[in-house]
Amino acid sequence: MTITLSTVTPVYSGEKYLAGLVGQLDLLRTRWERENAPIRLLECIFVDDGSIDDSAAVLKGLSEKYSFVRVISLSRNFGQHPATAAGILYTSGDWVATLDEDLQHPPHLIETLLRKAVAKQADVVYVHPSERVHGSLIRDLGSRSIKKILSVLTGNKNIEHISSFRLIRGSVARATSSVCSHNTYFDIALTWFTNKIEYISEPLHDERHIQSGKSGYTLGKLLSHARRMVLSTHTKVLRAGGLLGLAMFLVSILFSFYLVVNAFFPFHVIEVKGWTSTMTAIMFIGGITLFLLGIVLEYVSIVLLHTQGKPVFFVIDREMDAPLRAYFAEPDHARPA
Amino acid sequence: MLVLHKPGGGSPGSVAALFGLGLIGARLARRLQGLGYATAAELPFSWGKRQDRGREVSDIAAGLKAMEQGAAGPRRLDIVWSAGQGGFGMDEEQVRRELADFADVLDLAAGLAQKPAQRAVRVHLLSSAGGLFEGQRNVTVSTPPAPKRCYGMLKLRQEQLLSQVEGVTRIVYRPSSVYGFSGPGKRLGLIPTLLANGARYQVSTIYGAPDTLRDYVSVQDVAQFLARQVDAAPGGSRTMILASARPTSLGEVLCAVETTLKRKMFITYRGDASCNTAHITFSRRTWPRDWRPCGIDVGIRTLWNFFCH
Numbered sequence: 258m259t260i261t262l263s264t265v266t267p268v269y270s271g272e273k274y275l276a277g278l279v280g281q282l283d284l285l286r287t288r289w290e291r292e293n294a295p296i297r298l299l300e301c302i303f304v305d306d307g308s309i310d311d312s313a314a315v316l317k318g319l320s321e322k323y324s325f326v327r328v329i330s331l332s333r334n335f336g337q338h339p340a341t342a343a344g345i346l347y348t349s350g351d352w353v354a355t356l357d358e359d360l361q362h363p364p365h366l367i368e369t370l371l372r373k374a375v376a377k378q379a380d381v382v383y384v385h386p387s388e389r390v391h392g393s394l395i396r397d398l399g400s401r402s403i404k405k406i407l408s409v410l411t412g413n414k415n416i417e418h419i420s421s422f423r424l425i426r427g428s429v430a431r432a433t434s435s436v437c438s439h440n441t442y443f444d445i446a447l448t449w450f451t452n453k454i455e456y457i458s459e460p461l462h463d464e465r466h467i468q469s470g471k472s473g474y475t476l477g478k479l480l481s482h483a484r485r486m487v488l489s490t491h492t493k494v495l496r497a498g499g500l501l502g503l504a505m506f507l508v509s510i511l512f513s514f515y516l517v518v519n520a521f522f523p524f525h526v527i528e529v530k531g532w533t534s535t536m537t538a539i540m541f542i543g544g545i546t547l548f549l550l551g552i553v554l555e556y557v558s559i560v561l562l563h564t565q566g567k568p569v570f571f572v573i574d575r576e577m578d579a580p581l582r583a584y585f586a587e588p589d590h591a592r593p594a
Numbered sequence: 595m596l597v598l599h600k601p602g603g604g605s606p607g608s609v610a611a612l613f614g615l616g617l618i619g620a621r622l623a624r625r626l627q628g629l630g631y632a633t634a635a636e637l638p639f640s641w642g643k644r645q646d647r648g649r650e651v652s653d654i655a656a657g658l659k660a661m662e663q664g665a666a667g668p669r670r671l672d673i674v675w676s677a678g679q680g681g682f683g684m685d686e687e688q689v690r691r692e693l694a695d696f697a698d699v700l701d702l703a704a705g706l707a708q709k710p711a712q713r714a715v716r717v718h719l720l721s722s723a724g725g726l727f728e729g730q731r732n733v734t735v736s737t738p739p740a741p742k743r744c745y746g747m748l749k750l751r752q753e754q755l756l757s758q759v760e761g762v763t764r765i766v767y768r769p770s771s772v773y774g775f776s777g778p779g780k781r782l783g784l785i786p787t788l789l790a791n792g793a794r795y796q797v798s799t800i801y802g803a804p805d806t807l808r809d810y811v812s813v814q815d816v817a818q819f820l821a822r823q824v825d826a827a828p829g830g831s832r833t834m835i836l837a838s839a840r841p842t843s844l845g846e847v848l849c850a851v852e853t854t855l856k857r858k859m860f861i862t863y864r865g866d867a868s869c870n871t872a873h874i875t876f877s878r879r880t881w882p883r884d885w886r887p888c889g890i891d892v893g894i895r896t897l898w899n900f901f902c903h
Contacts, residue, residue, distance in 0.1 A: 261731060299732050300877075324734075327878060349731045349807050349841040349875035428805035428843070435846035563858075566849055572804060 260581050261299040262367070263350030263427070267340035268303050271358030272311045275303070278356075279319050279326060281364040286325065292590075295580040296371065302327045303358075304344040307334030312358075336478075337421065338443045338485075342434040345425075351577060353430040355423050361463045362422035370424035372585050373457050375578040380426040380451035385418035387458040418456035419444045426451075428573060436566030442485045449567045496558065499551030509544030513537040595639040595654065596623055598631040599661060600825070608670045609661055610824055611654070613639060613699055614677025617776040617783070618720060618769075618820070621813050622676060625821035634661060641679055641695060651702050658706065669713040672824045673703050675752075676720040681781075682745050682870065689748040696752050700759050707761035714828045716763040718820065719756050721749045723768040723809070723835050729872035731807075734879050735835060742872070753833075763831050765823060767816075770837040770876060773893065774813025775900055785810070788851045788859065789898055797860040804845040804863070807873040809837045812893040819885055837876035838887045850894045 264282060268275065279301065286298035303316050305328060313330065320326045329347055331340060341355050352371065356362035362384065370382045401417075408417040425433075425447065433446045448454070513536075519525050520533045527533065584590055596619075598610040610626055612619050627633070637654050640646045658671060675696060680688040700717070707715040725746030726739035741747045749768075756764050773785040782790060784800075791798040816836055852859055888896070 324879075346842075346846070347840055349873060431807075431841075431843050432805070432845050435843070435849050574803075574805075 258295065258577070258580055260296045260352065260577060261350040262296055262352045262354060262371075263299050263348035264301045264354045264356060264364075264367070265341055265344035265348060266301070266303050266356055266358050267306050267337050267344065268308050268312045268316065268358045269306050269334065269337075270308060270310045270312065272308075272315050274359045275312060275315045275319060278358065278360055278364070279323055281360075283323060283325075285364050285367060294590075295584050298325060299350045300325050300327050300348065302329060302344045302347050304328075304340040305330040306336070306340035307331055309334075338437075341421070342437045342443060345430045345434040348427065348431065351427045353425050353427050355421060355425070357421055359463070361461055366422070366457075366459055367424065369457055369459070371581065373455050374424055374426075375582045375585060377453070377455050378575050378578065379453045379455040380429045380573065380575075381447055381454045382424045383415070383418050383420050383454070383456040384422040384461060385420060385456040385458045386461040388460045388462070415454040415456060420461070422461065426573070426575075429571075432568070432571060436568075438565060440485050441565060450571045451573070496555070499554045502547030502549075502551030502554075506544035506548035509540035513540050516540075595637055596633060597635040597637065597654075597657060597661075598623065598626050599634040600626075600629070600631040608672065608825070609634070609658060610672040610674060611658065612674045612676065614675065614720075616676065616678065616780070617774055617813055618772060618816055619674070619676035620777065621774065621817035622674065622820050622824075625817045626824060629821055629825045631825075639695075641677070641691075644694060647695075647698055651698055655702055655706060670828065671706060671713060671715045672718060673699065673715065674718040674720070674820070674824065675699060678720075680745065682725070682743065684745050684748070686744055689744050689751075692748060693751055693755070697755060700755055703762050704759050714763065715761070716765060716824075716828060717756060717759065718765045718767065718824065719752060720820075721753055721766050721768045722746070723770045723837055723876065724874055725749045726768060727874055727876075729874065731841075731873055731875045732877050733835070733837075733875065734877045735833075763828060765831065766833040767820065767823075768833065768835045769816050770809035770811050770835075770874070772813050772816055773810055773897070775897060785847065785851070785894060786897065786901075788848065789855070789894070789901055792851055792855045792857065792859050793901070795857075795860070797862055799862050799864055800844065801864050801870055802844055803871045804843065804848070806844050806871045807841040807875050808844070809840065809874060809876050810842055810847070810890050810893065811836055811838050811887050812896065814893075814896065815885075815887040819882075822884065832882075834882040834885070835876060835880035836882070836885060836887075837880055838890070839876050839878035839881065840890065841873070841875040842890050847890065847894075850891050853891075854894050854898045 266278065271278075282298065282301050289296055289298060301323075303326065305313050305316060316326070316328045320328050327347070329344060331343060335343075345353055345355070352374070354367045354370065356364065366384060370384065373379065374382045404417045404419060408414055429447065429450045433443065433450055436449070437443055437446055516533045516537050519527070596612045596615060598612065600608040600610075602608065608631070610631060612623055615623060623633075635657055637650070637657055638646075639650055639654070677692075677695070679692060703715055703717050706713065722745070723733070725743070726741055726749055727733045727737060728740075728742045728746055730737060730740065739746070739750055741750050753766055756766065771784075773783050775786050776782065788798050819836060848859055848861065
């Protein structure tokens with residue numbers, strides 16, 4: 258049984274790098290073929306996400322030269338995550354690797370990701386940068402902070418290690434992409450399907466950013482990213498609102514009790530007439546309102562989960578990892594995962 | 595079978611003989627009518643009953659020839675085989691019967707092609723990419739067919755029989771999983787069944803796994819493409835794969851149906867390893883010229899609108 262791999266690369270301004278990337282992918286493909294590995298690079302899908310340079314023409318040339326290169330053109334620039342989701346929906350491999358266009362994600366690491374995945378029976382493996390990626394303290398710190406927040410919101414520590422260089426089990430990748438909507442953060446949606454998430458640490462460098470100081474991610478785009486991230490974890494945010502309402506309701510009751518007691522046994526003199534009754538009414542009604550709002554938010558969160566397609570369950574077959582695990586265990590191919 | 599005729603301004607124009615008016619055939623007939631063809635005759639063709647076959651074939655041949663009498667100029671006859679009694683689960687006996695029926699139609703085509711010489715005869719065969727390439731992924735035009743069950747064997751054998759017919763233009767279409775509404779009281783495919791059951795809050799039983807990958811094409815797209823091919827000027831013999839080149843999991847189909855219906859589906863899964871769970875996907879390099887299938891979301895919504903109205 259041969260296991261198949263598809264790669265997905267969103268393309269926006271990668272004309273200088275695409276030939277090199279495809280060349281490296283071809284090296285990986287031919288090496289696996291030469292070594293008679295039980296894995297085959299089935300297809301490399303490039304998603305032209307409304308590219309602003311000559312990437313479309315370069316991709317056309319590459320698809321004519323390499324039979325495994327496949328190009329999908331989006332009607333306009335939708336952004337990296339939608340482009341990745343679109344590309345994944347065109348894959349049919351048992352595993353799907355997503356990598357950037359600019360060679361900051363070396364294709365030879367895909368095998369290391371596979372080793373980790375089959376060794377740990379993981380469904381998702383990320384490449385976590387072991388050094389600064391962008392060579393900029395603020396940019397790298399910002400990126401790390403967002404991941405930290407995400408980790409807290411999802412309750413999944415591995416999310417701290419997310420990056421756009423990931424290996425995903427094909428069925429999980431396609432199921433996740435099919436439920437992604439406008440405001441879904443792809444990596445959060447992955448956690449709806451699996452918690453078997455692993456990572457490897459490797460030095461990754463965004464040479465384009467380091468050399469030019471320019472990034473495809475402006476401050477606005479990063480904030481939009483963070484917003485989607487928070488919206489994708491909607492239940493936690495909404496639940497926080499509900500809990501706040503409940504807390505305020507309890508505080509209002511306690512405070513009202515204090516005010517009533519104070520009115521009869523004044524240990525704190527309030528000279529304004531009617532203050533106690535007015536405050537008690539405001540606190541009580543305010544607390545009740547917030548509490549009811551919290552209940553409404555709980556309902557909203559249920560509806561959101563339903564409409565966003567969060568699965569009640571998801572069936573998976575990890576048996577297919579066996580041949581690859583056996584292959585990697587052979588003395589000639591054994592390397593640490 | 596249905597005979598359609600398109601007048602050609604002084605010449606007999608084009609005649610199309612459709613064998614099989616099921617999901618694709620009926621839609622094709624309607625598309626051809628939209629292109630100026632009119633129904634000329636509806637002649638009997640008894641499926642699987644060989645005792646009547648000689649007379650029926652003679653009647654069909656005579657009928658087709660009669661339409662050409664007294665007219666001059668080039669003539670064109672398109673014979674379309676879009677018939678099929680059994681599905682993926684058909685047995686060897688059904689295969690034998692269907693092959694015999696198809697061989698009779700090929701004999702008819704070969705006979706009509708012999709005289710007169712200026713008549714161009716084309717045979718269009720609706721094969722099946724799903725049957726021929728079951729279990730294969732990223733299929734291209736150069737991928738050799740490797741059928742795994744009787745249905746695929748039948749399609750391959752039909753293609754081989756057609757390739758042996760001399761004097762006709764042979765056009766083979768290999769559509770992937772075709773979905774659409776075949777008409778009231780007729781067998782429904784996966785997607786129409788899901789829509790119908792979902793609308794009625796009924797449980798759908800799926801013989802497969804949620805992550806099974808298939809390639810779905812709308813019958814509208816297939817029929818439109820076929821109609822254009824039938825109506826087009828004669829070209830050479832060719833084989834075309836009609837696939838969307840967009841692998842779609844069963845889970846994604848369910849998601850699209852739920853989105854269209856705006857409600858949750860009731861689903862039960864049945865099946866084991868030998869069940870219909872092998873992936874079948876196609877490369878976009880298979881796309882013939884002018885083949886532009888719609889996406890699965892659009893196709894399902896269109897089908898639902900068709901159901902509703």
